[in-house]
Amino acid sequence: MANDRILKMTFSSIYPMYVQKVERKGKDLNDLNKVIFWLTGYDQTSMQNQIDQNKTLKEFFDQAPQFNQNADLIKGVICGIRVEEITDPLMQKIRYLDKLVDEVAKGKKMENILRH
Template sequence: MATDRIFKMTFSSIYPMYIQKVEKKNHTIAELNQVISWLTGYDDAAIQKQIDNNVTMEEFFNQAPHINDNANLITGVICGIRVEDMEDPLAQKIRYLDKLVDEVAKGKKMENILRKPK
């Protein structure tokens, strides 16, 4: 299954793609790290440690200090799939992160990206 392949990919191999995506649209690594931190609870040093340790995406999310309580407010389509309808919790967290990175790249306001309950 394709999701199994994504689970085994290293965060260190995907992170540069996230950087490229946001920088191509004139946004910063700091903005990228802000949304990663919001979703996972990692600070900048912990993000770098996960990169240095070459953890898989599965390990990255399983070791996350705290998945944000408002992550379920992330909605929309990534790769043709509605993130809010995904059944596999790990795949959903990975797609949540993809959605947040897309929103940074599109220039959405940070206060809107970092969802607050209504």
């Protein structure tokens, strides 16, 4: 199953892809980190610890200090699927992050991305 494969991927293998996507579009790495911190509650040090320890995406989200209560305001399509219709809670969190990264790469305003 594709979901099982995704859940076993490490955050340390995914994060550089997020960085590449954002930088390729000429956007700021700080904005990428800001949306990750907003969504998960990690800060730079705790996120780096997750990277250094090669945590899987499942572990990364399971150990998130404070998953943002406004995450359910994230709407739209990622990988051909509407994020608000994903029934698996963990997969939905992963796709929320993918959606936020896409929005950063597209240059959307941070105040709109962070859905206050």
